[in-house]
Amino acid sequence: MHEITGLFDHPIALDRILDEIPTGVVILDKNRRIRYMNRAVSALTGYTPDQARGVACHSIIKSQVCLKDCPVKQMNKDTGSICVQSDLINRDRQRVPIRITAAPLTDTSGELSGYMETIEDIRSYAQSGPNMGRAFSFAKMIGKSPGMEKVFRMLPMVAQNESSVLITGETGTGKDLAAEAIHESSGRGKGPFVKINCGALPETLLESELFGHQKGAFTGAVENKPGRFRLAHNGTLYLTEIGDLPLALQVKLLTFLDDKIVYPLGGTRGHEVNVRMIAGTHRDLEQMVREGKFRKDLLYRLNVVRVHLPPLRERGEDIRLLMDHFRNMFTAEFGKKIEGFSNEALMLLKNYTYPGNVRELRNIIEYAVNVCQAERIDLSDLPAYLVETEEQTGNRETLYVPSAPADSGLAGGEQNPPDSWAETEKRMIIDALIKAGGRRNKAAAILGWGRSTLWRKIKQYNIE
Amino acid sequence: MPQKILIPLYGREVAPRFDLAAEAVFVTLNTDQHDRQEKLVVLPQVSAEKLCHMILTEGMDTVICGGIEEEYYQYLTWKRIAVYDGVIGPWEKALERLICGALRSGDIITASPEADTDAG
Incomplete structure (x- = not known):
């Protein structure tokens, strides 16, 4: 038992004080051998204070910085505290990112007696290098434009409730990141985040993937399968490309959203699941409703909260x-x-x-x-x-297509900008054909394409 | 058949970290375990992957090391290499313990706490 004297009338137990501190504390002698370490360091490293006593600090802490450039080695009694980030490997063979703060310990006459290190486990907020301490960001999304600031203000609020969310935006705008950010900031953050792409699987497979199936429900169903809804229990289910969900499954999804019960294929019994739904799409769902490709009632059910991600332009x-x-x-x-x-x-x-x-x-x-x-x-x-x-365009300004700021969110969907890639490509082909005097071989060479690629694109764009 | 042992080093000690070891000792023990050959090697690169590769190419069958990450430990044991990890202390003493059949993972073989020597 170590004691602190002089602070109160009676000596007080140092070990008890330090053991109650959630941060790791290690006290080293002048030779950098461990004299004392608290419970937090034991939990972090896997060694008990008795095992560690008298052992060189680097053998117990096993941090990268101890072995490469020990912060304590250069210290003297007048040195201030030093703070470094590093990692350690504990007895469970896990690599743990840590922050070490080291300071010299002096006696009452100011002479160096040893060193004290505090060791913080920074796993919860450690991100490597460039991702660390990023400004203008929410979760993994970055931006400071008014459009994104609006999104960043909205996401934490959206995360705090249980409503279904519809995320719209062109391809590549970060719908998946937004869905993940909502999940991670929500109370379900510790639960599963299950993502499924509605456009990636054929209808029959998708149904079994989403809702699961009973053994023997169809040929090849050799065992029970829980389905993604049940896997996402107590978490979030993210349906990406919801616009590609077949009509038959839209009905089944609608039923689920109403009663929160999943009926596996071939099953007679439903399973109640607690899942938050987030859907994402690059399509204009209102337009699809008008065309009869998407159910109006499902749109209203999903569209409780809509987050629209503005295009980069x-x-x-x-x-x-x-x-x-x-x-x-x-x-x-x-x-x-x-x-x-x-x-x-x-x-x-x-x-x-x-x-x-x-x-x-x-x-x-x-x-x-x-x-x-x-x-x-x-x-x-x-x-x-x-x-x-x-x-080929020769004018940079013509490439930039400014448009009105994102509206209330109902304008999502894939409205091609005037200068879409398809149009730009078509213009490139025409320019190359003009330069080549109509000779396709030469035009293909100018474009750096094969002749068959050019022929296919000419056909695709109906260039006469 | 002779036993081939690799010990990553940090000075005279078993390296506290497998992935940060800059040198290693290769020990070949003859069948009767009385005759042994030691070869000190400066590693071309400080890397757990490279060290694992070297352990395999050199045909080692035992590794004595300090802290090692789970994936490398599992990889080596999967390759049928006996790994004594978490060993703290001078490498010669660790080797002696191995020869006596007394070495265990996590062993702390160190100078007495009173030893007034610098920790290195």
């Missing part, structure tokens, strides 16, 4: 923010030293329309970081289709 300054974010992310990932963009590349990237939205921008930057050999990303490091489009 409407997010103005976010383009630059995202460019830098992805550049930092990929330079760290690929171990490169790229400090920025050349003016020409910057202009081109800022004025491009991004029909593929954030996903396309991310891919462009990933490509550029891969290709770039210098310290700045130049035009030559960008994918060829961007630069060719730029050269």
